[in-house]
Structure formats: structure tokens, C-alpha cells
Amino acid sequence: MNPSPILSALHLGKTVPGPEGDLTLLDDVSLDVHAGESAAILGPSGSGKSTLLGLLAGLDRPTTGHVRLQDQNLNELDEDELAALRGRWCGFVFQSFHLVHDLTALENVMLPLELKGDPAARETATQWLGRVGLHQRRSHFPNQLSGGEQQRVALARAFAVEPALLFADEPTGSLDHANGRHVSELLFELNRDEGTALVLVSHDEELAGRCDRRWRLEEGRLHA
Numbered sequence: 126m127n128p129s130p131i132l133s134a135l136h137l138g139k140t141v142p143g144p145e146g147d148l149t150l151l152d153d154v155s156l157d158v159h160a161g162e163s164a165a166i167l168g169p170s171g172s173g174k175s176t177l178l179g180l181l182a183g184l185d186r187p188t189t190g191h192v193r194l195q196d197q198n199l200n201e202l203d204e205d206e207l208a209a210l211r212g213r214w215c216g217f218v219f220q221s222f223h224l225v226h227d228l229t230a231l232e233n234v235m236l237p238l239e240l241k242g243d244p245a246a247r248e249t250a251t252q253w254l255g256r257v258g259l260h261q262r263r264s265h266f267p268n269q270l271s272g273g274e275q276q277r278v279a280l281a282r283a284f285a286v287e288p289a290l291l292f293a294d295e296p297t298g299s300l301d302h303a304n305g306r307h308v309s310e311l312l313f314e315l316n317r318d319e320g321t322a323l324v325l326v327s328h329d330e331e332l333a334g335r336c337d338r339r340w341r342l343e344e345g346r347l348h349a
Contacts, residue, residue, distance in 0.1 A: 129196055130157035131214075131290055131322050132181060138189035139176055150176045152345040154190070158338075160289065163316055163323040165333035168342035174326040175294055177342065181324060182215060182292050183207040195289070212241065216283035216321070218312075220295035222275045224267040224282075230254060230274075231263040234282045241286065253281040257311055273304030277311065284315050291316070293325045297332060309335070 137154040140147040150173045158164045168174045179185040181192055183199040192199045195214055199207060217223075224233050231250055238246035254263050257277040267275055276296065283291055296312060297305035309332050316323045325336060333339050341348045 128159065130193075131160050131195060132324065133157040133193045134181060134190065135193075136190035137177070137180055137187045137192065139173075139180065139185075140188045149345050151180070151187075154342075154345075154347045156340060156347060158290070158322050158324055160322055161316075161320045162338065163313065163336040164325065164338045164340070165336040166324070166326045166340050166342055166347075167328065167330065167333050168326075169328055172342045173345050174328075174342055177347075178292055178294055178324070178326050182217070183211060212237075212286075214289045216286060216288035216291040218276070218279050218283050218291065218293040218296045220298040222267070222272075222279045224275055224278060226267050229264050229266055230259060230270065230278045233267070233278055234285050237282060237286050249285055250281070253285045254278070256315075257281045271304070272300050273307060276300060276304070276308045280308065280311055280315065284319060284321065287319070288321055290322045290324065293323065293327075295327055295329075296325070297329060298327070305329075305332075 139151040140149050234250035235246045
């Protein structure tokens with residue numbers, strides 16, 4: 126008997142007002158992801174991938190349906206409770222890195238650890254920068270790092286808090302081929318070694334092909 130999924134969505138729908146009536150972004154989307162599993166959501170730009178990711182992470186509210194994260198219904202939580210739940214269980218990697226520009230690489234990785242009150246934040250952050258090959262760059266600021274290096278800092282920051290679930294939104298989308306391949310290798314290596322469930326949204330067929338499960342989002346509907 127399979128354990129309960131770490132993340133599940135049931136009959137999710139999302140509509141927004143438009144000039145000619147409501148616009149449907151997502152329509153009756155259901156999925157589940159188990160611990161340690163890697164799952165990809167494919168689709169072209171504008172297909173609703175990032176909207177779906179935002180709903181799965183509790184960053185946005187669905188019009189219909191619900192999401193359960195670690196068996197908690199996100200619809201039943203207020204914003205502070207959602208933030209606490211994400212902080213406890215989730216990590217995030219974005220296409221645009223989202224590093225704090227006036228913090229060094231080390232300080233960027235330390236930040237979520239310090240917010241959790243980790244007394245070993247500096248040691249843990251240093252170890253993770255070493256794991257992604259950036260120990261020698263730990264004192265550099267984001268504008269002193271290449272795009273590939275910035276994304277590796279973002280990976281270290283995401284995994285340093287030992288999340289049960291990692292959301293990745295086009296994590297190689299702004300990188301050249303060589304850096305994109307390096308980052309994707311790290312992403313799946315850490316997914317495997319740490320047992321962290323991975324939910325990846327991308328238009329990159331090669332990247333998605335490495336995941337255990339794949340869905341395609343077309344016109345707001347999800348297809349296996």
C-alpha cells in the first residue's frame with residue numbers, strides 16, 4: 126500500500142476576470158506527488174504552468190478544488206499559516222534566481238536557515254556551497270557571479286533547509302546549454318541523494334524526460 130502523497134491536487138480550477146468575461150487558466154487539474162519522486166509539468170509559455178505551480182505551493186488560491194500539502198488542505202489556512210507550512214516543508218528554485226543582491230553567496234544560502242533559527246546556519250551554508258562547487262565563490266555577490274553560478278547558489282539555498290518538497294520553475298530557462306546541463310545534473314543528484322520530492326515546470330523536453338512522472342498542460346487541462 127502506497128503511503129499518502131506529500132502533495133496532491135484535486136479538481137483545481139483557476140479563472141480570472143477578462144475584458145470579455147472570465148478567462149479560464151486551469152480547468153479540473155488533479156495530480157499527486159509522493160516523497161522522493163520527481164515530477165515534471167510540461168507546456169509552452171502561457172499554458173498555465175507557473176499558475177499551477179503557484180497554486181500547488183499555496184502562493185495563490187484556486188477558484189475551485191483544493192491542494193493538500195503534507196495532508197493539510199491549503200484552502201483552510203490563512204497566509205501566515207501557509208508561509209509557515211512552506212517554510213517547514215518546501216524549497217524553491219526560480220528561472221530568475223531570486224537572490225538578494227546585497228548579500229554574498231554564503232549569506233544568501235544562510236538566510237532561510239537563519240529565519241528558521243538554525244544556530245549552525247553558517248556551517249550548513251558553507252557545506253552546501255561546497256556541494257555545488259562554489260566554496261571559492263562564497264564571498265562573492267550575485268553580480269560577481271555568472272548565471273550558472275547564481276543558479277547553483279539558488280540550489281544550495283533551496284536544499285540547505287532540507288525540504289521535503291522542491292518546486293522548480295524553469296530552473297535552466299535562462300542558462301546556456303552547458304550551464305543548464307550542469308544545473309540539471311545537480312538538481313537530480315540532490316533530489317536522489319536527499320530524497321526530496323521534486324516538482325518541475327518547464328518547456329524543456331530533455332529536462333522533463335529525466336523525471337519519474339510527466340504531465341503536459343494544454344489549454345488549462347493536464348494530460349498524462
